[in-house]
Amino acid sequence: MTVAINCEEIGKKLQEVFPGSVVSTGKADILVDANMLQQVAGFLKSTAGLDFDYLTFLTAVDYLEYMEIVYRLVSLNHNQSLILKTRCYSRENPVVPSVVSLWRAAYYQEREIFDLFGIKFDGHPDMRRLLLWEGFVGHPLRRDYL
């Protein structure tokens, strides 16, 4: 069984290494500060015992007050998983650091989120629309679209 890793433990550990990075820990997920995302993600990927080398899905959810980006990380060696979340509060110019340099799996998924939610990923090599055409106006998966 792929075991969902104990989020409280890992949250405490992250808070020790990167003070101020963890906003809150839920039952099955950790919410981190967007500014610290890159460091936290790098730590989760390269620390022995965690080894989250496999990013399965990456998506966004629009809650109107903020938009939440959800990452599900899996460690193939230890067969454990973790859901990592981050939020951005701006609707006019939402920016979140990109994780393409850590997991190439994010390449198309970040482009898709940019296309459908309008969230820019800072550091992505090719931030363009993926599914819709270039002249399209708006970001359809936002809840206030239409």
Place this chain on the structure above:
Amino acid sequence: MAIRTEPFYLNIGPQHPSTHGVFRLRVTLDGEVVVGLEPIIGYLHRGIEKLAETRTYTQNIPFTDRLDYLSSMTNNLAYCMAVEKVGAIKVPERAEYLRIIFSEIMRISSHMMAVGFFLNDLGAMMTPVLYMWREREKIMDMFEMVCGQRLLYNYMRIGGVSQDLPEAFMPAVKKFLAEMPRYIDEYDQLLAQNEILLARSKGVGILPRDTAIAIGASGPVLRASGVKWDIRKMDPYSLYDRFDFEVPIGDSGDCYDRYWVRMLEIRQSVRILEQAVAQIPEKGPIRADVPQFFRPPRGEAYGYIEAPKGNIGFYIVSDGSIAPYRVHIYPPTLINITALQDMVIGWKVADLIIIFGSIDVVLGEIDR
């Protein structure tokens, strides 16, 4: 004076038989050698994720058929499992067995299409496809028997399946399972050591193990690169922990390995089916008691399964109403083509077609 050359840009698709749908490849060529490639997608984008937000949970099931339309059953299953996770619904045992039987039959069918069209791309025009279709036709008949459809089944329901088996089904599936190993032997006899197949696909389009993990590849593409990762084994959902089967892997990650892993997986699926047909309870409920306007509690869940083409997942956020707040579809084939550029650079245009064919993409799923 030296002769100046310049790169040549070639558009393959969107309407082209070897792109398996409406898919466009913008290829940069140096003579006949590929030096750059950019996939352009979105021609089949129907906005299923947006549409799903305005329909009830049950009404969304037919949409999932239209993702990877060559394996509709497994899409249904992944979606229903995600909703069941949000709503904490327990599925009856007989329904679980029916789900497994149909997803494994679907896997055989999907792999046959994949292998058949891979050989088609390779130049074996139509003959291998028709051999594969001989068996696929029987599979279609079985699906038609149980749900009246041959392509888009809409068979799974939240908490179970839509209807029980007709009387004629069990004899048909037993006959199919008895015949199948002989047919697979026949395919292997014709193809496995075929010199043209070996020459065209061995060592072509290698996806190294590290890259496969980094791009998050899944399914036969990941396993052909030598990673033993099958969700049915590593995180058994439904009742997969009751069956005895192996996870075949390749060693070099070339086109031949991807073909061969699929052939071996067909044999394993037959094995699972034999056990499932023997174990299925004779009678019992086929659906949990779920109201028509199902309102799961607030929350979120990710349901994912090992579909024929890889790990398909649905991330569902519920706000307690009759329609999901957000449905995200995780498409395995879109992720699998992330490294397409790395795989084709340095190969000729003809190789590009078979490398692309060996990944086995379906555009309904890439574009959603």
